[in-house]
Amino acid sequence: MPTPDTSNQGPPKGLGPLAKREMRFAYLLLLPTFLIVLSVVLFPLIANVWISFKPVTLGDLRAPAILVNERLMGDLAAVGDEADIRYRARNSSRKSAIADVLFTDTIPQSLTVISVNERCVAGGQKLTCDLGDYEAGQREDIIVRVAATQAFLDAPENIKVTKPVFTFAPENILTNGDFTLDNFRRVFNASDFWSVLWASMYYTIAGTVGALVMGLFAAQLMNITFGGRAFLRGLFLSPYVAPVIAVALAWVLLLDPGPGGTLNALLIQLGVIDGPISFLGQRAVEISFLGLSFDFPVALTVVIIFEIWRYFPLAMLFILARMQSVSTDIYEAAEIDGATPLQQFRFISLPQLMGIMAVLFLLRFIWTFNKFDDIFLLTGGAAGTRTLTVNVYEQAFAVSNLGAGAAVAVVVFLVLLCFSIIFFKFSPEVDA
Amino acid sequence: MNRLGNIYYLSVLFGALWGAIWAIIITLLALFISGLSFQPQVTAGAIAGLVAAAVLAFHPPAKRSLGLRALAGFAFLLVIVLASGAQPMGLPLGRYSAGQLIFTVLMAAITVQSIHLTCSNLGPGHEKRYNVEVLCLRFIKGFGLVTFTIAVALPFFVMVMMSLKNQQLLLSNPLDFSIDFGQGVSALFRSYIELFTQYHFGTYLINSALVSVATVAITLFFAVPGAYAVARLRFPGQNFLSRSILLIYMVPMIVLVIPLYAIFSQLGMRNTLWGLLFVYPATTIPVALYMLQGYFRGIPAELEEAGLMDGLTRLNVIRKITLPLALPALASVALYVFMIAWNEFLFAFMFLDNVDLFTLSRGIADLNSSEVPRQHLMAGAVIATVPVLALFLWFERFLVAGLTAGSVKG
Numbered sequence: 001m002p003t004p005d006t007s008n009q010g011p012p013k014g015l016g017p018l019a020k021r022e023m024r025f026a027y028l029l030l031l032p033t034f035l036i037v038l039s040v041v042l043f044p045l046i047a048n049v050w051i052s053f054k055p056v057t058l059g060d061l062r063a064p065a066i067l068v069n070e071r072l073m074g075d076l077a078a079v080g081d082e083a084d085i086r087y088r089a090r091n092s093s094r095k096s097a098i099a100d101v102l103f104t105d106t107i108p109q110s111l112t113v114i115s116v117n118e119r120c121v122a123g124g125q126k127l128t129c130d131l132g133d134y135e136a137g138q139r140e141d142i143i144v145r146v147a148a149t150q151a152f153l154d155a156p157e158n159i160k161v162t163k164p165v166f167t168f169a170p171e172n173i174l175t176n177g178d179f180t181l182d183n184f185r186r187v188f189n190a191s192d193f194w195s196v197l198w199a200s201m202y203y204t205i206a207g208t209v210g211a212l213v214m215g216l217f218a219a220q221l222m223n224i225t226f227g228g229r230a231f232l233r234g235l236f237l238s239p240y241v242a243p244v245i246a247v248a249l250a251w252v253l254l255l256d257p258g259p260g261g262t263l264n265a266l267l268i269q270l271g272v273i274d275g276p277i278s279f280l281g282q283r284a285v286e287i288s289f290l291g292l293s294f295d296f297p298v299a300l301t302v303v304i305i306f307e308i309w310r311y312f313p314l315a316m317l318f319i320l321a322r323m324q325s326v327s328t329d330i331y332e333a334a335e336i337d338g339a340t341p342l343q344q345f346r347f348i349s350l351p352q353l354m355g356i357m358a359v360l361f362l363l364r365f366i367w368t369f370n371k372f373d374d375i376f377l378l379t380g381g382a383a384g385t386r387t388l389t390v391n392v393y394e395q396a397f398a399v400s401n402l403g404a405g406a407a408v409a410v411v412v413f414l415v416l417l418c419f420s421i422i423f424f425k426f427s428p429e430v431d432a
Numbered sequence: 433m434n435r436l437g438n439i440y441y442l443s444v445l446f447g448a449l450w451g452a453i454w455a456i457i458i459t460l461l462a463l464f465i466s467g468l469s470f471q472p473q474v475t476a477g478a479i480a481g482l483v484a485a486a487v488l489a490f491h492p493p494a495k496r497s498l499g500l501r502a503l504a505g506f507a508f509l510l511v512i513v514l515a516s517g518a519q520p521m522g523l524p525l526g527r528y529s530a531g532q533l534i535f536t537v538l539m540a541a542i543t544v545q546s547i548h549l550t551c552s553n554l555g556p557g558h559e560k561r562y563n564v565e566v567l568c569l570r571f572i573k574g575f576g577l578v579t580f581t582i583a584v585a586l587p588f589f590v591m592v593m594m595s596l597k598n599q600q601l602l603l604s605n606p607l608d609f610s611i612d613f614g615q616g617v618s619a620l621f622r623s624y625i626e627l628f629t630q631y632h633f634g635t636y637l638i639n640s641a642l643v644s645v646a647t648v649a650i651t652l653f654f655a656v657p658g659a660y661a662v663a664r665l666r667f668p669g670q671n672f673l674s675r676s677i678l679l680i681y682m683v684p685m686i687v688l689v690i691p692l693y694a695i696f697s698q699l700g701m702r703n704t705l706w707g708l709l710f711v712y713p714a715t716t717i718p719v720a721l722y723m724l725q726g727y728f729r730g731i732p733a734e735l736e737e738a739g740l741m742d743g744l745t746r747l748n749v750i751r752k753i754t755l756p757l758a759l760p761a762l763a764s765v766a767l768y769v770f771m772i773a774w775n776e777f778l779f780a781f782m783f784l785d786n787v788d789l790f791t792l793s794r795g796i797a798d799l800n801s802s803e804v805p806r807q808h809l810m811a812g813a814v815i816a817t818v819p820v821l822a823l824f825l826w827f828e829r830f831l832v833a834g835l836t837a838g839s840v841k842g
Contacts, residue, residue: 029658243793370685
């Protein structure tokens with residue numbers, strides 16, 4: 001008796017037709033999201049790496065073109081008088097060549113073409129020139145000799161009425177085969193690269209920890225019941241909700257060292273300081289402590305305080321939500337057992353909050369590292385506040401070297417990748 | 433019984449601290465409102481607070497009636513006037529007399545009330561570690577509330593007040609926030625009127641609203657089906673997707689700016705609102721999808737299965753069953769996305785060159801030059817802040833529930 005084939009037994013493997021339909025439907029629903037994310041996030045990420053290896057400046061983005069200036073040289077006073085029409089053509093780009101330049105124009109009916117440049121053909125009034133390749137910055141004159149007819153003298157026509165037309169294949173600096181390592185060399189060799197990296201790390205760590213600690217503190221305050229709590233909670237959330245440009249500019253005017261700066265005037269009135277402090281313009285102040293003197297970074301600290309001010313509400317919100325989901329039984333039990341408030345906080349609240357604090361730390365750490373607008377609007381990266389992200393802007397748009405900016409952006413992304421790997425290695429139980 | 437134990441000494445200490453704190457705050461408030469150069473009398477305030485606390489905390493909690501508190505208040509007033517040489521706010525009482533009187537009485541009342549709240553239910557005979565901690569924590573929390581409130585409100589206060597003043601007044605006395613209501617409404621809001629009539633702020637406002645609302649619509653249109661798929665349908669990669677979708681949110685915008693700038697420049701999409709409407713949803717869809725799928729999971733699947741059994745197609749199930757049930761989540765996601773789009777600065781700043789296309793953030797950045805007076809800048813900031821803040825405060829509970837629902841698990 002043949003043994004039954006057991007390989008067909010047991011639960012069916014693979015996807016059934018229904019499951020396949022469900023899968024296709026799910027993919028269909030996700031397709032638009034996937035496409036948008038692909039085109040606006042993933043593709044630019046790759047494009048950024050591409051640009052970082054290319055010698056591109058901001059000016060190169062404007063595609064090179066042939067600029068032409070048309071002019072009638074000479075007097076046409078009588079029938080048969082000859083003159084030159086001069087076309088002065090120029091490659092607008094100083095860096096890239098333009099291939100296969102083809103040029104056409106229409107000469108007015110009332111002018112007779114006598115001779116043309118050897119690369120041109122005049123078919124009736126139609127002028128066609130095959131000018132070949134234009135080097136970067138190349139300029140040349142194309143002369144067309146014409147004679148006047150009676151019709152022209154009767155009604156002189158402006159030769160500029162018919163615009164010369166160029167067709168050409170401009171070289172696209174973004175897609176050509178030029179690659180270079182100069183951008184990365186420039187970034188890593190820059191004298192301030194390490195100070196920029198240090199500022200970035202200091203800003204990220206201090207900003208994250210500060211926002212978390214302040215958020216935790218504010219959450220403790222908001223967890224007690226009192227009249228006006230809802231109002232205060234709304235107020236405390238407003239730094240996070242308000243547009244960054246509005247609050248940043250308010251801070252800039254508040255901290256202004258010149259006349260009209262509120263905080264400096266306030267501190268002088270209170271007798272805390274003698275003269276105005278340039279909070280956002282002073283790199284460092286020397287502080288002597290126990291005989292040791294060290295440089296305290298002023299502007300960077302102020303920028304960090306702004307970061308804490310703006311993002312403690314987020315931490316407060318999440319910590320508060322977590323605290324209110326802890327059942328009160330535990331606290332009642334602890335109360336009966338005689339635990340003091342501090343002990344209750346240390347041994348009940350804090351352990352319960354560790355999870356959300358870890359998630360918040362992770363998110364805030366990465367977001368703070370990514371932060372650009374705040375520092376840019378407060379100091380523009382001056383006075384030792386230039387972080388990596390501000391440096392991206394500085395290189396790409398202030399120095400107009402897109403390639404170098406993209407190279408810094410690659411560094412930003414690599415550092416971020418390192419953080420993510422470290423985080424996910426050391427905190428496996430935290431899933432963001 | 434030891435009447436004057438730890439609790440009493442601590443109460444007196446905190447009384448002194450409250451006295452100093454409120455002396456500073458109330459004096460500065462008077463300074464802002466009147467524009468006179470008041471000087472906080474910190475030491476006098478501390479001594480007065482100490483005396484008031486000594487009076488109040490000497491009595492057991494049950495006996496601290498309104499009368500006793502009034503007595504403590506009088507003690508405070510007396511001491512601060514004596515200790516400051518009849519200048520409780522740093523100026524002779526002859527100047528701005530009525531105002532000084534009101535503010536000093538306010539100072540006394542609020543200090544006594546602070547002390548009362550700090551040591552309510554605690555008095556002589558409660559000398560336990562528990563109570564000492566409660567007392568200290570109450571002071572720390574009260575102090576924290578006051579500090580946080582001032583720190584958060586000060587920039588907004590300055591923003592609003594500066595927008596109502598003019599440059600000369602601001603430069604000559606930066607601490608004078610007194611408002612001259614006598615000048616009439618149109619003079620008071622001159623900066624705002626000029627922004628709308630001369631600086632195209634009407635256009636900016638419309639552009640901002642347009643971009644934000646369109647971003648919300650596009651985001652929801654794409655995120656709802658996506659979130660439904662991730663939450664309900666089974667397909668290979670579902671788990672990976674539901675976990676990794678937020679990773680998109682970790683990508684720094686500044687890294688995307690250069691390639692998008694380059695590509696959009698070449699495609700001619702850079703200086704258009706369409707360009708923004710392409711970029712904004714890409715950054716908001718992942719968050720929206722993540723928040724929505726968390727909510728969708730919480731809706732009982734049985735309801736949808738009943739719909740399916742009754743012959744609805746999947747799309748109709750989403751439309752007729754899931755969406756109505758998820759309305760609160762949709763509202764909070766919409767609000768959050770609106771907030772992101774309204775406040776967005778980087779891309780608007782990089783992409784828009786044409787004044788007619790400016791959003792508010794971009795328009796204010798344009799005002800930020802030395803030629804434009806400060807009150808205009810701050811008025812612009814107020815115009816950008818008010819709509820989003822009002823919307824947010826109105827729907828705050830919604831948003832908070834939606835924001836935290838997705839990520840905070842038991």
